[in-house]
Amino acid sequence: MVNAVEWKEGAVRLLDQTKLPTEVVFVDCKDVETVAKGIKDLWVRGAPAIGITAAYGIALAAMKISAKSFDDFYKQLLPSCDLLAATRPTAVNLFWAIERIKETAQAHRTEPPDALKKILLEEAHAILREDIAMNRAIGKFGAALIQKGSGVLTHCNAGALATGGYGTALGVIRSAWEVDKKIAVFADETRPVLQGARLTAWELAQDQIPVTLITDNMAGFFMKQGKIQCCVVGADRIAANGDTANKIGTYSVAILAKEHGIPFYVAAPSSTIDFNIASGDQIPIEERNHTEVTHMGGKQIAASGISIANPAFDVTPAKYITAIITDKGAFKPEELIKLKISRA
């Protein structure tokens, strides 16, 4: 399995996912500006992978600072944190990872800057390792919910490519496959950026897990035909009440699932839950470049002289979510509060 993000010889190595599935290209980011560009331009995407990338990006920026005092070091580090925080507004993991690195720096303020640089890099490594471990836990809890022989619909890519490895929604699918549940996966292609067609289908094909690619508007058809027994998606941010921001189209999938009596699961590390916001209404939705809708591979596919909308995410209200599968177990949306108590 390729890594979406890793630390490689003093650089942040990103798989340029915009080139998939026809090309597998890695970019070694040697400065934080390139890391920020990589997040913004979707070389790396998926909330957990974005968080890991940002952590490494700060560690990379730290390497270049020549400061004698902590205060001086920290002051020089902050602009890089701000640069990274400004790349994508919706994924909470981005802000969470940046805060964690900043707190790590503060916690070790008595260390000399050169030692601190190593500590920050170690912390980024820890975030990556923990992410993979969390995904394996999510996978185990999720697989228990999936009936043998199920058709499982997923939307976008919440896979190894969206995380440190193994994946969240695809972690559930991988885990179910590994324990021989004999599932069949349906992958929504996920317009406009086609993460389902380009990434999820590619990732599952690499692991020999059977996958059928459909366009987003076919999901209802296959639910009605009885081919889909459950839905599993990732999350970019989950509010305290369970409302979940995820890739545009997730909300529609959840409504279709409800109408067909099919369980709808969200799989995400517990760090995706933002207890600072009471409901999904407070989650900012990123509007992306309109050429993502009007062009494909540089070719114009839509009429000229029209308006375009391109919200990158939508919010699925908690009432449509059967359970949120985390590294701490699967919870009904109204039970998330238990995680807050255990986090405190």
Place this chain on the structure above:
Amino acid sequence: MVNAVEWKEGAVRLLDQTKLPTEVVFVDCKDVETVAKGIKDLWVRGAPAIGITAAYGIALAAMKISAKSFDDFYKQLLPSCDLLAATRPTAVNLFWAIERIKETAQAHRTEPPDALKKILLEEAHAILREDIAMNRAIGKFGAALIQKGSGVLTHCNAGALATGGYGTALGVIRSAWEVDKKIAVFADETRPVLQGARLTAWELAQDQIPVTLITDNMAGFFMKQGKIQCCVVGADRIAANGDTANKIGTYSVAILAKEHGIPFYVAAPSSTIDFNIASGDQIPIEERNHTEVTHMGGKQIAASGISIANPAFDVTPAKYITAIITDKGAFKPEELIKLKISRA
């Protein structure tokens, strides 16, 4: 307004809609085989336009027959009818138009073949003229149902390009616009063939009707935002109970509309109703070439080594349909039987 299909100097002139919106190319089909290819390869699409094209295709085939007797003439005409009938399985207008031309021939069997050729061409012209008149009637009945200032969502292209002119769903939209209802149109791009992005958006832009293009998976998002007050789509075949076959994704739009309490209208000439089938379960669904999903403009956009599904249509059960807007008026699905009685 360009014509999707017309009779031009002894040929069937089709607008090659696969080239839109970047190129406006007409093909003069000089034999029935080219007409059949034009239907199969989607140069012309949309149930009413397919019917008109098939009628002209038979008239064109008739021109080339040199027979002395009616029986001989008719026997030579049948293979062309069969060829055209085999192009697309779902649109009832195709079979309806072919039957109408065959019946016209039978009704004039005492005419010499050369006179009959003119009669068949006149009948094709009549089908085209009647289609436009029906669309204007549909538009008028439909516009009455649309509230001033509404956001109107449409899926695929049921416009001038899908008909003899003016359109069915887009006829309703055009008519509402003409009577100053100040509507704002949302057009689903309609993967995989992008009829919404390429055709509906283009057609409405030509008429200066405001249109916002969205990907199919954004419809729920904009309904939740309160931007969409009703949905209007076309139909490829309507069963006696009101179940409606239309472009893949229509069923999902109908469910989303129901969940948001938004009326969902089907606009179609009454000839689209197939009283020979009791319910939508009996409507065959065409499975189209998988490269429509995996490639765009010749470029591969999906992973290799995976399964693909490409049903071209789905069936929306009558229970999701607020009204079926026909040239005879708007009917609740359970009221369609009135049209059967008036047709008998």
